[in-house]
Amino acid sequence: DADIQGDVVLNEIKDMGEFYKTGTSTMTVTNNFNAIWAGIIGGTFIIDNDEEMGGSGSTFEVSDTMGVEDAVLKGYGNISVGKLIIANGATFAPGNSTTTFKLNGQGDFEVQAGGTLDLEFSQLDMDKANEEQTNDKIKANGDATIDSDSKLVLNNTLGKYYVPETFELVEAASMNDFEYNQEGEETSEDKGDYKEITLGNITF
Numbered sequence: 001d002a003d004i005q006g007d008v009v010l011n012e013i014k015d016m017g018e019f020y021k022t023g024t025s026t027m028t029v030t031n032n033f034n035a036i037w038a039g040i041i042g043g044t045f046i047i048d049n050d051e052e053m054g055g056s057g058s059t060f061e062v063s064d065t066m067g068v069e070d071a072v073l074k075g076y077g078n079i080s081v082g083k084l085i086i087a088n089g090a091t092f093a094p095g096n097s098t099t100t101f102k103l104n105g106q107g108d109f110e111v112q113a114g115g116t117l118d119l120e121f122s123q124l125d126m127d128k129a130n131e132e133q134t135n136d137k138i139k140a141n142g143d144a145t146i147d148s149d150s151k152l153v154l155n156n157t158l159g160k161y162y163v164p165e166t167f168e169l170v171e172a173a174s175m176n177d178f179e180y181n182q183e184g185e186e187t188s189e190d191k192g193d194y195k196e197i198t199l200g201n202i203t204f
Contacts, residue, residue, distance in 0.1 A: 019062075021045055021071070029075075031058045038066040040073060040090075050076035050099070061105070068092065080105035083142070086150075088114030095120065098134045107141030109172060113149035119169060120155045137169060144172035 013019065016035035021027050021043065028046040045068070051057040060079040070089040076099055084103055086092045092111070094101035098120050103109055111117060119136035138144075152169070 029058075029060060030056045033058070033060045033062075035062050037064045038062045040066070040068045040071045042071050044072045044074060047073075047075035047077040047079060050078055052076075063105070076101070078102045078104060080107075082106045083108040083110065084140075086111045086115035086117070088112055091116040091118050092138075093118035094136055094138065098136050100137045100139050103138065103140040103142070105141065107172075109138060109140040109142065109144045109170070111146045111150040113147040114151075115147070116151040116153060117146075117169070118153040118155065135169065137171065140170065140172040142173055144170050144175040146170070146176065 012031040013029075013033045013035060017037070019035040019038045021038075021040045024043045026044040026046065028048060030048055033047075047060055049056050049058045049060055060077065062079070062081045064082045065085060066079075066081050066083070067085045067087060068090040069087040072091045072093060073086070074093050074095075076095055079102070081103055082105060092115070117138075121135045
């Protein structure tokens with residue numbers, strides 16, 4: 001078992017039983033990580049192993065549950081996990097630009113009341129309006145459960161972008177029914193065959 005505090009880059013964690021990250025520090029995993037259970041409590045935890053996005057290509061595995069509470073989970077990731085839980089006060093913000101964060105293994109995913117998904121959209125060239133919209137996405141092998149009292153933050157720091165009818169933010173084997181209540185303001189301008197929409201940073 002391990003309880004690690006302070007800013008640190010982890011080279012390798014192998015055959016760990018329970019792993020805890022506590023405190024307000026930032027911890028970055030750049031090499032192989034293997035544990036039965038992981039608790040991320042406070043601060044920031046960064047997984048950076050997606051080779052397509054310039055990551056290390058290492059493996060990250062939590063065979064049982066990885067719980068994030070009062071902390072931020074970030075990174076370009078392909079992780080094997082029994083279940084990832086984003087609890088009250090926690091934020092899941094994959095990537096530093098639009099990316100797909102994959103939950104392999106059993107791959108269940110849960111966002112509890114008070115948890116936040118912080119996702120990005122990229123600007124699309126208006127001359128190529130038929131192209132697919134690019135946005136952050138969580139792809140879970142297992143079941144996804146998202147509480148209606150959780151929050152979704154959509155970030156488009158570049159401003160205006162083409163908006164198709166549907167955004168696929170979470171892909172899973174099954175997903176519960178839920179509905180976000182919108183908070184914030186939205187403005188749009190009709191451009192004929194598409195709409196130019198400015199959201200800035202708002203929370204639904």
